[in-house]
Amino acid sequence: MKVTTLDALRSWLDTVVGEYDVVAPRDVDGHVLYRPVATSGEIVFSYERPELSVKDYLLPATEVLLRVEKRGGEVTVEENLADRGQVIFGVRPCDAHGPATIDALFLEQEPPDTYYSHHRARTVLIGMACPQLWEGCFCTSVGGAPDDATHLDVLLRRVDGGFAVDTVTEKGAKLIAGLCVEERDGAPDAPTTEGEAVPVMPPDAWRPLFGDNIWMRHGERCLSCRICTYVCPTCRCFDVADRVVEQGAGITRIERIRVWDACTSTNYRRAAGGHNSRPTKPVRLRNRSFCKFRYYPEDYGPLGCVGCGRCIVSCPVDIDITEVLQDVAERSGR
Amino acid sequence: MLVNEALAQQVRDQARELLEGGRVDCVIGYETGPRGGARPAFIYDAADVTRLIWNQACVHNLVTYLHDKKKPPRRGEQPPRVAVVAKPCDSRAVNVLLAEGQIERERVFVIGVTCEGLEDEEGAALPRCLRCADRVPVVYDVLLGEPPEVSPVEDGYGDLAGVEEMGASERLAFWLREFDRCIRCYACRQVCPGCYCTTCMFERDDGLWIDIGIEVSQKHLFHLGRALHLAGRCVECDECERVCPMDIPLSLLNRRLTREMEELYGHRAGREEVLTPLLFELGEEGSPI
Numbered sequence: 001m002k003v004t005t006l007d008a009l010r011s012w013l014d015t016v017v018g019e020y021d022v023v024a025p026r027d028v029d030g031h032v033l034y035r036p037v038a039t040s041g042e043i044v045f046s047y048e049r050p051e052l053s054v055k056d057y058l059l060p061a062t063e064v065l066l067r068v069e070k071r072g073g074e075v076t077v078e079e080n081l082a083d084r085g086q087v088i089f090g091v092r093p094c095d096a097h098g099p100a101t102i103d104a105l106f107l108e109q110e111p112p113d114t115y116y117s118h119h120r121a122r123t124v125l126i127g128m129a130c131p132q133l134w135e136g137c138f139c140t141s142v143g144g145a146p147d148d149a150t151h152l153d154v155l156l157r158r159v160d161g162g163f164a165v166d167t168v169t170e171k172g173a174k175l176i177a178g179l180c181v182e183e184r185d186g187a188p189d190a191p192t193t194e195g196e197a198v199p200v201m202p203p204d205a206w207r208p209l210f211g212d213n214i215w216m217r218h219g220e221r222c223l224s225c226r227i228c229t230y231v232c233p234t235c236r237c238f239d240v241a242d243r244v245v246e247q248g249a250g251i252t253r254i255e256r257i258r259v260w261d262a263c264t265s266t267n268y269r270r271a272a273g274g275h276n277s278r279p280t281k282p283v284r285l286r287n288r289s290f291c292k293f294r295y296y297p298e299d300y301g302p303l304g305c306v307g308c309g310r311c312i313v314s315c316p317v318d319i320d321i322t323e324v325l326q327d328v329a330e331r332s333g334r
Numbered sequence: 335m336l337v338n339e340a341l342a343q344q345v346r347d348q349a350r351e352l353l354e355g356g357r358v359d360c361v362i363g364y365e366t367g368p369r370g371g372a373r374p375a376f377i378y379d380a381a382d383v384t385r386l387i388w389n390q391a392c393v394h395n396l397v398t399y400l401h402d403k404k405k406p407p408r409r410g411e412q413p414p415r416v417a418v419v420a421k422p423c424d425s426r427a428v429n430v431l432l433a434e435g436q437i438e439r440e441r442v443f444v445i446g447v448t449c450e451g452l453e454d455e456e457g458a459a460l461p462r463c464l465r466c467a468d469r470v471p472v473v474y475d476v477l478l479g480e481p482p483e484v485s486p487v488e489d490g491y492g493d494l495a496g497v498e499e500m501g502a503s504e505r506l507a508f509w510l511r512e513f514d515r516c517i518r519c520y521a522c523r524q525v526c527p528g529c530y531c532t533t534c535m536f537e538r539d540d541g542l543w544i545d546i547g548i549e550v551s552q553k554h555l556f557h558l559g560r561a562l563h564l565a566g567r568c569v570e571c572d573e574c575e576r577v578c579p580m581d582i583p584l585s586l587l588n589r590r591l592t593r594e595m596e597e598l599y600g601h602r603a604g605r606e607e608v609l610t611p612l613l614f615e616l617g618e619e620g621s622p623i
Contacts, residue, residue, distance in 0.1 A: 028515060029515065031581070051580075052517070062548045135369075223398075223525050224524050225521035225524040226518075227517075230517050231579070239546055241545060243547070257547055259546045281402070316525060318368065320369075322368075
């Protein structure tokens, strides 16, 4: 195996920040979050699961899509696309499955999403394997693993005295060409994957459960907040709005922004005239569950869940997707 | 963790009696969650009352769920009659909602429980419990449990000292740093019994002061605005702070206004069934403003 030391990794990262926008796990007032970093000194190398996924850097929570300027009779429209490459360092394997899931809709369906594909193309994902499953994690039940290299460009795994380096893609190889590594015998320890497997039923098993009382049982205590959808690596719903940023003598400047939206919120499905076709909490929880395990895989291929467990540990009223999955398995009697 | 099994049994017995007697359609209480803590439970069938628990992990303010029960499940039917388990802090929210005409007293059965203070997941007393001397709910239809002997605690607002010692610019920097972590998930608003507007003014399509962006300026306005809307209405259950995934110390904003209201009007929300004087007495003769 190829091994690099923490010092070598740090000095290499310090060269990368000059050339790329670098995002890495950082301790932000006690919360480990993927955040932009200016030096390797800001990066946390020992962490569990960052509290938010890397989604924000590929499908930003708020993104200016267009800048429109009206000066007199003259109107100019400018597309806002970042011109630097982006490196996301320390990506947990489940967080690489997130964008791969979103790709199935935003890249592989016509027409591809301009902004998302731009971020995807400019981004290199450097993974950091998990030594174990964390609280709430169930990646091994949905096609992942704590040391899964799929969908990453490079995977690092902790070994004595440093990190084993696995180059996964051409893009990754090019990026880490300057990283100092040495050849060593042996292999990294396999992660521990203790924990009960969660049963995930195929999409067609969900159909008969549309009218089941599962949704009332789990959904009634929902608060209709947006935590589960915002921490989710695969939830990708958005809203678009135009806002006036400057209005003065002879000049008007407008921004068109795209912002995360959440199917769990009360007004998500409100239509013109005020009708809301998903007016209750249980109905909205049903939709979120069906979206992940039936609609998305049926329509686009991948499951809409990577098993990161974030929605489980962050829900203030303990709505637990694995409990829902258990109930679905039980009800469908398979 | 102190487990008061006797009180838990009284809650179950009470719930069974209410459901079997047809007095209510639903009892809102607590059950054990999959990871060992407590979580809200909705019991419709007397056979399910065994799920109900009572212990020091029962932190949630269940009064917030009464808003979901204001409408009939189907058109033409009556709204459900509901019983709710309420601690002293939760019961203050009942008073606020009664005063504001949000719930009908005869449709809600309040199962008051005496409280010896709650604990967080690590077993530490909750900050709000350390400054609370209320052991008996302020409103209830039945009171379960023996009120424990406690000496009254003087609320000196010691929690506010840190931010109040800061100068204006330092304080602004402190809050902007806190709000920077906010993800605008609205959990603080959704869990609040006092936040029940059909369309929140911070979420209107035609919002004049705020757009949908998840950026510091919008988050700043949202949190300050929400705190102001709760002035004299916040019952200090601190649920907003508990549910915040980013640990923003929202109680500091609310408690700053609580103190202001107490000093100006001698008003503490929910102690009695009265409206906040801030919204309804502003400018009247005798108003301190």
